[in-house]
Amino acid sequence: MTRGEIEADVIAILARQLLLAPAEIAPDAGIDALGLDSLGKAEAIFALEERFDITVPFNANEPDQPEFDFTSVNSIVRGVEELIARKAG
């Protein structure tokens, strides 16, 4: 998958959670600023795992999330890219 395809899918997943149109979510948007709550985050991660067939190492109790950066659309796309690459490797 290209980065653009991953980004489009990540945005589509977030848009479904946030009840927004994909066009309303910019690639540099912050997740908290978008208004995603903790349960929404858990659902979005589940959707990412199902969509890309990956396991996202995310624990809601670690605010700095050393293993997976969930702070912005861009950081999520980078994280998904890495996990896909790791799976292939």
Add this chain to the structure above:
Amino acid sequence: MRRVVVTGIGTVNALALDVPGTFNAFREGRCGIGPLGFRDADRLTIRIGAEVRDWRAEEHFAAKDLPLLDRVTQYALMAGAEAMAMAGLPDGIGARGGVILGTAAGGIQTWEDSYRAVFAEGRNRVSPLVVPRLMHNAPASHLSIRHGLSGPVLAVSSACASANHAMGLAVQQIRMGSADVMLTGGAEAMLCFGGVKAWEGLRVLAPDACRPFSLGRKGMVIGDGAGVLVFEAEDHARARGAFVLAEVAGFGMSADAADIVAPGGDGAARAMRAALADAGLSQTDIGYINAHGTGTLANDRAESAAILQVFGANPPPVSSTKAMHGHAIGATGALEAMACILALTEGVLPPTLGFQASDPDCPLDVIPDGARVARVEAVLSNAFAFGGLNAVLAFRRA
């Protein structure tokens, strides 16, 4: 109004299969958390829990009874037998006795085994005993049958507050005069593949250890077990010369009516205040709080704020025994009632294990360095559940 006292206690949990062993573990600060050993645990991301180790049901139950007993009921019956033996009640309590028991997941292992049989293994039928095994009231009903208690009997299910709600309702039955004796508490056996898999999705389970109120905590660790207490009208207990362990002085409950999972608002503080008021206790009477203290970022922060709101800048010592017996969900309040009874009867406050460093959001004395000796007159036991449900009990020295 009739006072309510505790005249017997029993438990099965990850620390021990009885009360003396559990009290020893509380004194020693022993941890019951370890690698999960059940079927398909290797397919889980989270592989630790506080399982009841070396559980051999066939040693405790007749072969003819076992097909009817999910593990959740086995634990309840074992704990109930210990509690009833301690209480030494005369025969013939009958309709003046009842059972109100909490459980969150009931016979979840039975659901799992049955679904596995029909969906995964392609079988076309399941045991005819599936329904009576898995129903949430199975533990309460089996206790009622075993001990001949034919008054008010029911199950209470309010997630992590189930046992505290059950005990609170049991107190009310005795106060109202509907019963003289109530077996109460909670039982849970959620440590099976489906149970943990479901929790994993919420991303709140710790992969390594339970560290309530500590900086660096990574979440909760699930536990199994049961705690059963004999609640008795004080007049009834005194008249028969029973040994009284403690008084169940008060109960308070509230709902956040806000978020389905996130704690917040003033619900927790209102429940603590309600328990104090119901008990006729003031903040300064409380010498120990057994916290809900799950070890999640959100609970421990919100609970600390609620305790400070109710108790001011200098609250009493607080500990979460979940770092020892795990978060036994619908049974946890009953296991934590054991810790409260230990504090009141022996002056031993169990510690909070796993503590690494103070979290500025949790400015509490959490008894991090091992059990503490302190004479306490009264204690609170908190339980705050998903669904925004809060249930707090106040216990007082007998």
